[in-house]
Structure formats: C-alpha cells, structure tokens
Amino acid sequence: MDPPKLPLLLVLVFASTIDAQDLFPKPYCGSTGNFSANSTYQTALTALLSSISTTNSLSLTYGFFNASFAVSGASQTLYVIGSCRGDLTSESCRTCLNGSASDIRHLCPLQKEAVLYSENCSVRYSNTSIFRTVKTDPDYQLFNVNNVTSPDTYNAALRTLLDRLRGETAGGGSLRKYATGNTSAVFNTIYAMTQCTPDLTNQQCIDCLVTVIGRLGPCCAGKMGVRIMAPSCQFRYETDDQFFDPVGEPLPPPPAPVADALPPPPGGKSNSNRTVIIVVATSVSAVFLVGVIVLLRVKRKKQPRQRVEGETVDEISTVESLQFDFGTIREATDNFSNSKKLGQGGFGAVYMGRLYNGQEIAVKRLSHNSSQGEVEFKNEVMLLARLQHRNLVRLLGFCLEGVERLLIYEFVPNSSLDQFIFDPLKHANLNWDRRQKIIMGVARGLLYLHEDSRLRIIHRDLKASNILLDSDMNPKISDFGMARLFELDQTQAETNRDRGDLYAMHGNFSIKSDVFSFGVLVLEIVSGQKNNIFRAGDHAEILISSVWKNWREGTISKIIDPSITSSLSTEIVRCVHIGLLCVQENVANRPTMASVLLMLNSHSVTLQVPSQPAFFMHSNIESDMSSTQDYNSRVSDVDRLRSKSNQFSNNEVSVTEPYPR
The missing domain is CATH 3.30.430.20 (Gnk2 domain, C-X8-C-X2-C motif)
Known part of the structure; x- marks a missing residue:
C-alpha cells in the first residue's frame, strides 16, 4: 500500500x-x-x-x-x-x-x-x-x-x-x-x-x-x-x-483449545456452488x-553432559539447524581460493562464496593458530544467531568440523564504509544524503545492540571497516568478534572469570565506549578523514582534536569533506555537534544511543554544549615514529597501549588518563 x-x-x-x-x-x-x-x-x-x-x-x-x-x-x-x-x-x-x-x-x-x-x-x-x-x-x-x-x-x-x-x-x-x-x-x-x-x-x-x-x-x-x-x-x-x-x-483464563465451528460442506464431492x-x-x-x-x-x-573441552559443541547444538556441511562451503568458495578472498580479519580470512542455489554468502574462516579462535567462534554464533536487525549483518549459519570453524554471513555487495569514505575517488559517490543515511542506520543498529536485542551487547570495535554497505548503500554493522555481554542492570561491564565473560584485560568497557566510537565514526564520515595521528611540530594531533579546535574557533567548515561543502547545512553542523558530544572526555556526559538517535531525528531537541573531547596527549615523539601513522582510536587500541604503558621509557610515548574506557 x-x-x-x-x-x-x-x-x-x-x-x-x-x-x-x-x-x-x-x-x-x-x-x-x-x-x-x-x-x-x-x-x-x-x-x-x-x-x-x-x-x-x-x-x-x-x-x-x-x-x-x-x-x-x-x-x-x-x-x-x-x-x-x-x-x-x-x-x-x-x-x-x-x-x-x-x-x-x-x-x-x-x-x-x-x-x-x-x-x-x-x-x-x-x-x-x-x-x-x-x-x-x-x-x-x-x-x-x-x-x-x-x-x-x-x-x-x-x-x-x-x-x-x-x-x-x-x-x-x-x-x-x-x-x-x-x-x-x-x-x-x-x-x-x-x-x-x-x-x-x-x-x-x-x-x-x-x-x-x-x-x-x-x-x-x-x-x-x-x-x-x-x-x-x-x-x-x-x-x-x-x-x-x-x-x-487481567487476562482471562485460557479456555480449552477448541477449533471454531465451521459449517460442514455439502454432501458429496461437488462443491461448485461454494x-x-x-x-x-x-x-x-x-x-x-x-x-x-x-x-x-x-x-x-x-x-549426559560432555566434558568441559566439549562445551562449545554442546552450546552450538542449540542452533544446529544453522549448520552447514564443510564440503558445501569448500565448494562454494572454490576451496577457499585467493580469488574469492574478500579480506583478512583479526581472527581469520573472509571469502565470498556461492551456494548451489545461487545464493551469495560471505564466509569467515577462523585461523587455526588463533588463541582465541574457538571462543570467538562460540561468541559470534551464540550472539549473532539471536540478532535480527536491518542494520546488522545477518548470520546465515556456521560450520564446526575438526579444526575448521566457519561463520557464514549474508553477502553485502558494496564492501565496507572505509573503502568509500577514505578513497580519493569513491568518496565523491557519498553525497551528504547518503552519509546521513549511513549515520542514522549505524545509530539504529547500535541502539538495537545496547537496548533492544535479547542480549545487551557492547560492540567494542565499531569503526568504518566494520560498517558494510548493501546494494542500496544501507549500512550494516559487522564483526561482533569483540562483542561482550553485560547484565541488564549493569551500566559497565567488568571482568568476571567465574561467569566466563571475556571483557577487557585492561580497563573497563561500557555502552559509552561504543558511543565514543560512534562519535569518532561520525566525525570521520563528515570530514572524510581517518582519525590519524600526525606530526605537528613537537606534538601530535588527531582528527578529534582538530575538529574540537575548529569548533571552538568557529571554523568548522575547514574539517568538512570538500565534496559535500556545497551542501553545507545545519544538518552537517548538527552531526559534528553530536559527534563531539559522543567523544567527550567525561564518560558521564556522553549521551546514550537512544538520546543520539533522538537528536539525529529531531531538530527540536536542544543540544548540550560539548565539553573537551577525550584524546591522547603525546610528547617526546621518537624520530622513528612515522609522520602520518594510521590510528583508529578505538577502545581496543586504548587497552593495548595501556597494557604496554609500563614498558615505555620516558623517551617513548606517554599516554594520559582521560581517554575513553
């Protein structure tokens, strides 16, 4: 209709x-x-x-x-x-x-x-x-x-x-x-x-x-x-x-299940008048x-319950209807041919495949030598099998056979957002309407993970390369390999080894960590620039600090992608404003994704004045540090650097505390 x-x-x-x-x-x-x-x-x-x-x-x-x-x-x-x-x-x-x-x-x-x-x-x-x-x-x-x-x-x-x-x-x-x-x-x-x-x-x-x-x-x-x-x-x-x-x-007590009475058909097999x-x-x-x-x-x-080593197989049996035969997937990917390889992730390679019925799929083949491969596989299957949202990549099935552990996803044809937004040629295909559509879709998907799914999930690795685009350029959040569950009444996830939750080895995570990552993503989409670390005299500057400086100086147009400046409007400036609210240093000041979506949808909602964003303050940069080092500034990277911070000498990189957790 x-x-x-x-x-x-x-x-x-x-x-x-x-x-x-x-x-x-x-x-x-x-x-x-x-x-x-x-x-x-x-x-x-x-x-x-x-x-x-x-x-x-x-x-x-x-x-x-x-x-x-x-x-x-x-x-x-x-x-x-x-x-x-x-x-x-x-x-x-x-x-x-x-x-x-x-x-x-x-x-x-x-x-x-x-x-x-x-x-x-x-x-x-x-x-x-x-x-x-x-x-x-x-x-x-x-x-x-x-x-x-x-x-x-x-x-x-x-x-x-x-x-x-x-x-x-x-x-x-x-x-x-x-x-x-x-x-x-x-x-x-x-x-x-x-x-x-x-x-x-x-x-x-x-x-x-x-x-x-x-x-x-x-x-x-x-x-x-x-x-x-x-x-x-x-x-x-x-x-x-x-x-x-x-x-x-109050609900009335359910009566005995009796079928509604229907008049019997006329005698005989003739029913032409009906x-x-x-x-x-x-x-x-x-x-x-x-x-x-x-x-x-x-x-x-x-x-009888299997031994501890077999618990992964036991739990996955609850979604056994999703299981694919390994031979079928091997044939679909031409025996995992390099020509079918779409990319390499932290836990293995991703291949394109085509099933016998013509359906295209994406297959994530976990590395055999990955120390976290089995846990990662279990985590993704048990989570993704329960998640259904138009802005999430859908899990079609899995394969668990010997040392092989495969995840089968829907195939999303337009690759990832980073292949467009940071490409000197392709980024011109993303006009402001499309970029705004992507921002809104990611916000809806993240809100679903935080509040609307059966399981509350912190993604922990939200970035442009984990946003896939379908044939209509609709965004789909992918790679829940870093996703961790937290209890319904928890506002922050902490390590609990007795329960088996695998949270950060260093530092705590909360939904506000994802909000920070979303804010970085918004600023990248608007600017067309990665959140890089680059040399600026004796100090380093990243995209967040550059946006903040231009925001305070009233020169925000300097950081907006030139390909969309012709359509510079209050919507673009408002998105920058919302992005800065998401990356504030004070975690408590960052909005929830429900508030973010409301701010994106309604101009009648008054935006708060953003406070100073959270970012690294670097000093004494070694000469062997590249002048333009790619840095995603995601929470997982923060933990990695924090875990090594005690190993750094005074002549290396020092990291200040006010970075998002």
Whole structure:
C-alpha cells in the first residue's frame, strides 16, 4: 500500500472543542487496485468481516482477530486482522471491531486493501498476507497542542519510560502484547501505553515500536501528549491517566483449545456452488508445539553432559539447524581460493562464496593458530544467531568440523564504509544524503545492540571497516568478534572469570565506549578523514582534536569533506555537534544511543554544549615514529597501549588518563 503523506491532526486532549467522534473512524483506502461490485471478491470480503461477530476464537477473547478466505476462481486469498486496545473487555472489543468492519466496507467499498483506525480498535484487510508481518504504514498521528515547559527533562523521562514499555510489550506473549506505565517529569506525571498485534514475534514488535516511536521527533516532540497508530503497533502518552487503565484488565483464563465451528460442506464431492472457503486459525497447533518443545527440553536435560573441552559443541547444538556441511562451503568458495578472498580479519580470512542455489554468502574462516579462535567462534554464533536487525549483518549459519570453524554471513555487495569514505575517488559517490543515511542506520543498529536485542551487547570495535554497505548503500554493522555481554542492570561491564565473560584485560568497557566510537565514526564520515595521528611540530594531533579546535574557533567548515561543502547545512553542523558530544572526555556526559538517535531525528531537541573531547596527549615523539601513522582510536587500541604503558621509557610515548574506557 502506498498511502499519501498523512496530515498531522491537532488534538486538544480532554477539551470540548474536538471530540473523539470527530477524529474517528480514520480510513486509509489502498491504491493497489479495486475489485468489481458484486464480485466473488466482494462477497468473500463481506463474509470475512462479518465473521467477527460470530467467531468464538480464543484470540478474540484477548482483543485480536485474524482470519483468511481463499477466493474460489480468483486465485487469491483475503486476509483480515482486527486489533483492540489491550485494556478493552472482550465484549467491548467485539463491538468496536464489528462497527469498524461495517465502516471499512462503506468507506473503502471497492479497494482490495484498506486500514481503518477507530478510537479503541483497528481493522485492516489485504489480498496479500499481513499475518506475522510488520506494517508501520499508513500511520495516524495525533498530538496535544500544548507544549511542555521543560522539553529536555520531559523528553528524557519519556524516552526512558517508552524504552521500558517497549520491552514489556514485546515480552507479552502470543495472546496479548500490551503494556502501560508512568513516570515523573518536572511538574507532570507521564502516563504511557505501547501495544503490538500479538501475531508478531518479540523482535518484530520491538522493531515496529522503534520505527513508530522514532516518528515522535519529526511529528510532535515537546508536546504534552501524542498518539501514533500504525497497523502493527501503536503508542500513546499523556499527562492525564484518563485515557487508559494503568492496571489493565487481567487476562482471562485460557479456555480449552477448541477449533471454531465451521459449517460442514455439502454432501458429496461437488462443491461448485461454494465460492468462498473460510479458514480460521485455532490454538491447537500452538498447544501441540509447546508440548513438543517441553519434551525436547526434558530429553536434552537427561542427556549426559560432555566434558568441559566439549562445551562449545554442546552450546552450538542449540542452533544446529544453522549448520552447514564443510564440503558445501569448500565448494562454494572454490576451496577457499585467493580469488574469492574478500579480506583478512583479526581472527581469520573472509571469502565470498556461492551456494548451489545461487545464493551469495560471505564466509569467515577462523585461523587455526588463533588463541582465541574457538571462543570467538562460540561468541559470534551464540550472539549473532539471536540478532535480527536491518542494520546488522545477518548470520546465515556456521560450520564446526575438526579444526575448521566457519561463520557464514549474508553477502553485502558494496564492501565496507572505509573503502568509500577514505578513497580519493569513491568518496565523491557519498553525497551528504547518503552519509546521513549511513549515520542514522549505524545509530539504529547500535541502539538495537545496547537496548533492544535479547542480549545487551557492547560492540567494542565499531569503526568504518566494520560498517558494510548493501546494494542500496544501507549500512550494516559487522564483526561482533569483540562483542561482550553485560547484565541488564549493569551500566559497565567488568571482568568476571567465574561467569566466563571475556571483557577487557585492561580497563573497563561500557555502552559509552561504543558511543565514543560512534562519535569518532561520525566525525570521520563528515570530514572524510581517518582519525590519524600526525606530526605537528613537537606534538601530535588527531582528527578529534582538530575538529574540537575548529569548533571552538568557529571554523568548522575547514574539517568538512570538500565534496559535500556545497551542501553545507545545519544538518552537517548538527552531526559534528553530536559527534563531539559522543567523544567527550567525561564518560558521564556522553549521551546514550537512544538520546543520539533522538537528536539525529529531531531538530527540536536542544543540544548540550560539548565539553573537551577525550584524546591522547603525546610528547617526546621518537624520530622513528612515522609522520602520518594510521590510528583508529578505538577502545581496543586504548587497552593495548595501556597494557604496554609500563614498558615505555620516558623517551617513548606517554599516554594520559582521560581517554575513553
């Protein structure tokens, strides 16, 4: 569906000037084609929408309806989804859905797909499958015309509340994904609710809410109340709790799984007069599946545990469905031919391959002599198999056979960002729009790692060479070889050998380490320069210090890539500003990635004045130090230098403490 640009409605919440009846129902009639009046298609649609009033499915008890019709003679299937607010009673939900079903038939009489939003429910139908599929358009945006008095404080409290509710909603189970909560902000209490249709997976629900909540900035940041409804999810917040029940109606006890009764077909095999086949999903298969999973887990617990040396194999067996045969991968890469080699990483080489079905893959072959190879392999498989985000490189599978340990990824055709941004010719292909798109994509991927994935992850090695670009130049964060997990309530990861976590051997890491690396990346993208160390008389200067100096002197245009200076705009300067906030010396002053994404999305968010960035202060440089030494200034390099700092003499390099940890 290609909906028109949606108008923003000014809603005077709880005021008499605008009533909810004036705002709903809100239809969006599709533009993918029409069916003929009195056709089989129309008959099927009418029957499908009418079945809401008669169905006794378990899901409707929890505020959700889905069904499909196979249209005889039309080679098409119709799909309908109805969803009610999570605090609505089952009877109120049925009433709302019935009314919306009637409205959508009259307001979109011949369209093959449509969405209709009502005050307490929504109905949509399509001739393409919409079940278990994330749809965020068309959306319906409403906001309170009153502004908050302290937007920064209010937005920070709101962001924290919505982040918490997003996780609670996604974990709500397969019958209801709905959460409410409140928090204090300045002189107000913010009440909020978030909801997804329960057919979505946990991750799909998170992705949907991230997208829809991300529209808050461009739409109505700083407003006292906002409601954005999308086909698959919605959220709302106000400073008044009258719009929702904070406690919520308790979930009714699940009845015995009984299939919806369907009328038997006419006797005999003749069924030519029947033009519609009604298919209504039941919960029998779900109950059966749960039983199978329980049996498998019990069986696994009864199996004897392997010796310690075999624990890697034991854990990876949980994702054995992803396992590739070594011979298949060897054939796909022409026996790991040099002509197929894409590059060499810290733990092995990466090859391009092509499977028998024509699918292109990237294969990471861990070095046999790598002391951390097995741990690295286990870490990447167990993490990446659980991560799904459009801005992360996707793990397709693995191979574990003898000394061979392979990781199989999706193939990303446009190589890495450093091959473009630092290339004297290719960098011209990255105009500002593309660079901004890359910055936004990396921010979203990093936010997912920090807050939205099942496991909270610190990447620890974010840099231009680890950002891959697909055919549309969309960024994908790669190489989670340095990624380390940290507990949900931890703000900083520390070494814990009893638990087996492999954090920094020297120094501590936190999400603010990744924020620093992101800031460096932003400055590199804007300037087109690596964060190099170079000689400047008796001292050395890196990109960060150069940007900081020009920022303070009001000559920021000097560090911006000449190929995009013609489009010099407030967006570019704002990105430099955000980059400097990320690399501040004081770790506590650095923003979280959630705040960074909000700042990137919304110009209404006021940026703090950045303080001095963290960077090395060098002195007494030896003559054998190259005048232009490549330096990535990533946290991993900091630790490496710190670990050797006691070995340095006074005539070598001294490192000051205020560098990011």
